Amino acid sequence: MAQQRIDGATQRTALTxxxxxxxxxxxxxxxxxxxxxxxxxxxxxxxEAGRWLRPDEFALSAFDxxxxxxxxxxxxxxxGRAPMPxxxxxxxxxxxPINGAICWRLPQxxxxxxxxxxxxxAQALPWPVLEALTDAIEQRLNVAPTDQxxxxxxxxxxxxxxxxxGLEHRPIxxxxxxxxxxxxxxxxxxxxxxxxVDATLLADAEAAGALVLSATEIDGIEVExxxxxxxxxxxxxxxxxxxxxxxxxxxxxxxxxxxxxxLQSGLTHGPVGQNxxxxxxxxxxxxxxxxVRMWQGAxxxxxxxxxxxQGLKFEALGFDLxxxxxxxPGFGRPFARELAAMAHQLDWGVAVRAxxxxxxxxxxxxxxxxxxxxxxxxxxFRKGLRxxxxxxxxxxxRHVALGVRGAPVRTERVADLHAFERDGPTSPxxxxxxITHMFSTCKMGSDPRYSVVxxxxxxxxVRGLYIADSSVFPTHLGVNPQIAITAIATLCARRAVGxxxxxxWLTARAGxxxxxxxxx
Amino acid sequence: xxxxxxxPRENRCRDALLGALLPGVGPTLPGLGQLDLSAFWQRFxxxxxxxxxxxxxxxxxxxxxxxxxxxxxxxxxxLTEDQRDAVLQRAAGWPxxxxxxxxAKVVACxxxxxxxxxxxxxxxx
Ligand SMILES: Cc1cc2nc3c(=O)[nH]c(=O)nc-3n(C[C@H](O)[C@H](O)[C@H](O)COP(=O)(O)OP(=O)(O)OC[C@H]3O[C@@H](n4cnc5c(N)ncnc54)[C@H](O)[C@@H]3O)c2cc1C
Ligand code: SF4
Numbered sequence: 001m002a003q004q005r006i007d008g009a010t011q012r013t014a015l016t017x018x019x020x021x022x023x024x025x026x027x028x029x030x031x032x033x034x035x036x037x038x039x040x041x042x043x044x045x046x047x048e049a050g051r052w053l054r055p056d057e058f059a060l061s062a063f064d065x066x067x068x069x070x071x072x073x074x075x076x077x078x079x080g081r082a083p084m085p086x087x088x089x090x091x092x093x094x095x096x097p098i099n100g101a102i103c104w105r106l107p108q109x110x111x112x113x114x115x116x117x118x119x120x121x122a123q124a125l126p127w128p129v130l131e132a133l134t135d136a137i138e139q140r141l142n143v144a145p146t147d148q149x150x151x152x153x154x155x156x157x158x159x160x161x162x163x164x165x166g167l168e169h170r171p172i173x174x175x176x177x178x179x180x181x182x183x184x185x186x187x188x189x190x191x192x193x194x195x196x197v198d199a200t201l202l203a204d205a206e207a208a209g210a211l212v213l214s215a216t217e218i219d220g221i222e223v224e225x226x227x228x229x230x231x232x233x234x235x236x237x238x239x240x241x242x243x244x245x246x247x248x249x250x251x252x253x254x255x256x257x258x259x260x261x262x263l264q265s266g267l268t269h270g271p272v273g274q275n276x277x278x279x280x281x282x283x284x285x286x287x288x289x290x291x292v293r294m295w296q297g298a299x300x301x302x303x304x305x306x307x308x309x310q311g312l313k314f315e316a317l318g319f320d321l322x323x324x325x326x327x328x329p330g331f332g333r334p335f336a337r338e339l340a341a342m343a344h345q346l347d348w349g350v351a352v353r354a355x356x357x358x359x360x361x362x363x364x365x366x367x368x369x370x371x372x373x374x375x376x377x378x379x380x381f382r383k384g385l386r387x388x389x390x391x392x393x394x395x396x397x398r399h400v401a402l403g404v405r406g407a408p409v410r411t412e413r414v415a416d417l418h419a420f421e422r423d424g425p426t427s428p429x430x431x432x433x434x435i436t437h438m439f440s441t442c443k444m445g446s447d448p449r450y451s452v453v454x455x456x457x458x459x460x461x462v463r464g465l466y467i468a469d470s471s472v473f474p475t476h477l478g479v480n481p482q483i484a485i486t487a488i489a490t491l492c493a494r495r496a497v498g499x500x501x502x503x504x505w506l507t508a509r510a511g512x513x514x515x516x517x518x519x520x
Numbered sequence: 521x522x523x524x525x526x527x528p529r530e531n532r533c534r535d536a537l538l539g540a541l542l543p544g545v546g547p548t549l550p551g552l553g554q555l556d557l558s559a560f561w562q563r564f565x566x567x568x569x570x571x572x573x574x575x576x577x578x579x580x581x582x583x584x585x586x587x588x589x590x591x592x593x594x595x596x597x598x599l600t601e602d603q604r605d606a607v608l609q610r611a612a613g614w615p616x617x618x619x620x621x622x623x624a625k626v627v628a629c630x631x632x633x634x635x636x637x638x639x640x641x642x643x644x645x
């Protein structure tokens with residue numbers, strides 16, 4: 001069998017590779033593209049800036065994991081009224097090996113809104129085809145509701161709190177197999193129980209002949225006579241690397257790095273880098289009389305979905321002690337007292353489908369991301385925190401801590417939470433928020449004036465150039481995006497290899513026949 | 521950032537600040553100041569982006585030099601534990617320094633729980 005992996009860390013001499021399709025990035029988008037293209041018979045080379053990690057290399061502490069395989073140590077920040085981190089993995093598999101394993105299908109209401117705004121997308125993103133692809137992907141990733149035997153207190157208590165408040169809730173559907181509830185998903189599963197895309201979709205691509213060049217950052221797309229012909233970059237070992245693409249260059253480097261790569265390559269057509277949409281998340285901690293040991297149990301195993309139509313989605317959180325500790329109130333001795341009671345503390349979060357629009361730019365050789373939550377978004381933070389607080393008190397917390405500058409440190413009274421929602425700080429800078437879901441910076445659309453790629457994922461101005469990740473999504477989703485990204489990227493791959501979305505193909509992928517009339 | 525203090529002095533102030541931020545926790549968990557953080561700092565300097573390193577240095581200058589000099593006429597390493605704690609409680613409410621202390625607190629927590637002994641003691645609670 002031909003060589004399937006090249007480690008850029010040991011690549012010290014110039015390297016040129018040939019492919020039908022070169023894919024930049026190996027996260028959910030890149031892995032899905034590589035799999036589909038390789039299964040269709042294309043010669044695929046995937047180039048990934050990060051390195052391969054084995055399960056036994058995943059660290060226990062937040063610092064070791066972030067310093068080892070998060071981009072910029074997880075400390076990239078958006079500039080704006082409230083500097084907040086936007087967090088991304090940098091390894092083979094992208095953010096998938098260090099994400100919460102939460103799986104959501106593309107919501108039909110979001111798809112309908114996309115199509116209503118741009119009817120050209122109906123043919124390009126056919127709903128029955130997306131559904132069939134999602135079925136197949138979910139099956140491959142073993143997506144299923146969290147096993148309650150490994151849920152742990154943080155998840156079971158959220159169910160209790162939501163139930164008491166009459167809010168719709170459910171165990172989170174996750175892509176794991178034999179999860180032991182070690183609560184280490186965000187540092188990478190040390191037992192390999194998370195079925196992240198490196199272990200599934202990319203493994204399938206490799207089995208079908210794709211080659212993965214890791215530890216190599218692409219810094220340019222070569223365009224000749226209006227056609228993308230190659231990508232160029234540098235390996236961690238210091239070598240110049242060039243991958244020639246006979247058929248297509250597919251950019252799948254994430255909603256931040258994809259526009260960055262286009263801008264670096266001088267491809268400024270359309271609103272590239274604009275329209276950045278996110279789901280900023282804020283969290284609240286609470287103290288329980290009995291030990292709840294937040295670090296035990298499935299990392300994120302329960303969610304409250306009753307207010308999704310209002311742009312709020314609540315999740316139990318599970319992270320390393322360092323992150324839990326940094327969210328507890330106080331400094332010095334009062335903080336030490338909080339830490340001494342850490343086994344009694346829980347943290348739950350709310351992701352907000354925010355109105356704000358940001359922008360990704362290149363300036364003086366650096367990437368700048370600007371993004372400022374609007375007044376309405378801040379009102380959503382307050383509402384989300386109020387609901388979280390009420391839910392935690394209903395679940396039995398003695399008191400809750402809002403973690404908002406300028407608001408009462410802690411309370412055990414629901415009335416205080418309502419007062420906070422009504423009168424709490426209006427400046428986004430008062431809130432400790434973080435972003436892990438980014439979208440729409442190379443929007444797909446029928447009109448080249450307002451979009452970067454067409455409904456066929458092809459760049460409006462450069463032939464042979466495709467974009468596959470959530471940067472093409474017309475809007476954000478309001479739910480966790482990894483599954484929707486893989487389904488939509490699979491469609492991109494099909495376009496890039498020039499094959500139809502026909503029934504035979506779908507049947508082969510979905511593992512069951514589909515009615516012909518449901519396919520375009 | 522140009523050096524405000526000679527580097528060894530800045531490092532002493534940094535260690536004093538982080539030690540004050542996270543003093544001993546109950547009988548089983550040591551204070552951050554009792555841990556050997558040399559490996560942590562080496563890795564932090566190599567991996568942390570420039571703005572995070574800058575944020576920490578500004579926090580050190582603000583909370584381990586300016587604030588204690590303003591309040592007690594001496595820098596943080598020269599103060600008693602009670603005085604160090606008092607500096608933190610005051611500085612936490614100051615407009616610019618408060619958010620910088622948050623940055624220092626995140627780094628302190630990262631350093632603390634990067635210690636294998638602390639991790640296992642805390643998880644065993
Ligand atoms: C901590 C965390 C938790 C999350 N939890 C969930 C969750 O539970 N459920 C969910 O659905 N989503 C979750 N997400 C979001 C989800 O993981 C991302 O939306 C998804 O991984 C994005 O896929 P992607 O392929 O577009 O980008 P990424 O996953 O970011 O992958 C892009 C890859 O491209 C590489 N790359 C970038 N630029 C270049 C370049 N120039 N050259 C070569 N390679 C490059 C990067 O190193 C990276 O590996 C989480 C994210 C984070 C960070
Ligand atoms: S909860 Fe633990 S065992 Fe389960 S997938 Fe995450 S890290 Fe692995």
